[in-house]
């Protein structure tokens with residue numbers, strides 16, 4: 366399934382909102398998730414918020430490493 370590129374469209378429907386929350390940072394809920402946390406492998410936060418995370422916000426395992434990902 367192709368991943369749609371980010372748009373500036375601010376109109377949201379219920380399905381759009383679900384997609385948005387799936388793709389946006391669990392901390393600030395504004396920027397797209399780009400940082401993959403290890404060892405749990407959750408894609409959970411944006412680059413700005415990951416610096417403040419000591420544990421994964423999704424599974425609460427401690428974070429030992431983060432990997433920057435690029436979603437086009």
Ligand SMILES: [Zn+2]
Pocket residue numbers: 390391392393394395396410411412413414415
């Ligand atoms: Zn964030």
Ligand SMILES: [Zn+2]
Pocket residue numbers: 402405406407421422423424425426
């Ligand atoms: Zn996790």
